[in-house]
Amino acid sequence: MSAALAIDLGGTNLRAGLSRDSGEPTPLGHWRAPTDLAGFRDRIGGLIGEHAVTRLGIAIPGLAAGTKSAWVPNLPYLDGEDMTDLFPGVRVAIGNDAHMALLAEAALGAARDSDDAILLAIGTGIGSAVLADRRIVRGARGGATSFGWACVDPSDSGDEAHGWLERHASGRALDAIARQQGHGDGAALIAAARSGDADAVRSLETPAAALGTALAGAVALLGTRLVVVSGGVADSLDVLGPMIRRHLVRQLPPHLRAVAIVEGRYGAGASLVGAGLAAQGHALWTGRDG
Template sequence: MLKNHLDQSVKSDLSLVSESRFSVGIDVGGTKIAGLLLDGNNEIVMRATLPVPKSSTESLLDGLARVALELIDAAPSEHRERCSVGFAIAGWLNAASDFVRFSPHLPLTGVFVKHELEYRVGRPVVIANDADAAGWAEFRLGAALDYDDAVCLTLGTGLGSAVIANGALIRGAIGMAGELGHVCIDPTGPECACGGIGCLEIFASGTGAERAARNAGLMMTGRELVAAAELGDRDACAVLDDVARPLAQALTMVVGTLDPGVVVIGGGFGTASPYFLDSLRRQYAALASRPESRPLVPVEVATWGPEAGAVGAALLAAHHKS
């Protein structure tokens, strides 16, 4: 039963909530569906998790709906009808139809996910790319809170990104704005999972770090690489410098094109290593325009960690309904 996965350690007494708007946010990753319930003060009042059912598209959609319905049911009875629901999905989503154009790790490619989930949940839902949702969480309640314009990067297995301009999440003509991880930086490079050649995420991500380590003769996982660098291992530090370099180059293009007030770095790999972040800042500063012509944009660490996608999905759903 899904209820066995519920974590009621955060604010179990829902009667203390002072606002009426509740929202559910659900982030579907490669191995786990992670959901949470926000109250009207944007406090987490309930969490729910479920292993990702990958046997079929139907089983995955059913699992997502189960988590949503359990969390809706956890809201006070008088607020359940107005509870909004948002889903953060790893993939490229068409902005107009919420059609999943491509989802490399989930059986959702070619699926009209919004329609399917609304049928199962029995109410309107909001669908967002997972990196967009994570960026929205940082913009509304995290490291980008004090800015109207921000770029938020999520470095995990791959590299996702969100662009917020003048307080609005930019989705683009077909919902794929801000896909910095799939910009070609090496036309002679290897093929990416997206089908492109030499994409940035091949080089600047957790997977990219492991690739760089192998090329340097270091048989380390990303976690081991980070740990070695924090202990001062010169070879590990050199590999992280190599991973940070193309990302620093990309930041100069992002800053020059979008003029954000802040760049936020999140994701399991992106926030794991202070050395990597320091290297990224140093290399970005060395490549950027001189401060007298363009001030350096601060590069900050994301605050929401692994819950950013679910929090952002809930906030987007509440924002859409308001």
């Protein structure tokens, strides 16, 4: 099969890799995310030309329908843009970045041996995806399983661009908590908690409670026993995992309390791996998996 260009486009950074088979793509580099459509077209188009690819897989932090980007809150210049119009002559697979991350974990990673799983991609925002009966649930316009919009506070007034859980437990939220505690960012706060700083541990209880309590509803709805965490926060699971699980199991019936929370094999790189697999037409993405 010909080489494919894999792109993981986030609200902050753009990562690229070259996929030549059904495995992990070879990294090509990373850059700041383009701030306008012209910059996006120039960056991707330049990589397509440089590597002479005929297939393109793009993971976006939003919704996609077919080959069109439907809604990307952090990159609104992509809304309504059809990738086949921007990059003619290239076969395109585009999807939500969490769905792409689940593709990587279900095909090659932590969910490889599972028929059912929930993936949480916790980075700048919160993405999610569901594997049900060995199929990735995408829904209308790729909008299924938007877990960042889960809410366990009936008094919350809502927000047009960011869901309740994302506002309370994403990487951005951890950064805000860290600044309040006198730490530089979320990573520094996690490091302090890991070293035994009691104040840091206490400050993490709020986002952990939000994640665990909201996650209980998803686990109960789906009956899954596996939660895979990817994204930039995945390497903090040694600190956050037990805290999240404590709140999670408290809201579950006995037969679901064995649910495991595990770190994804690919961490923050899962969406790039998934984009390469989607570009290569992996059966889990095309729906041909039996």
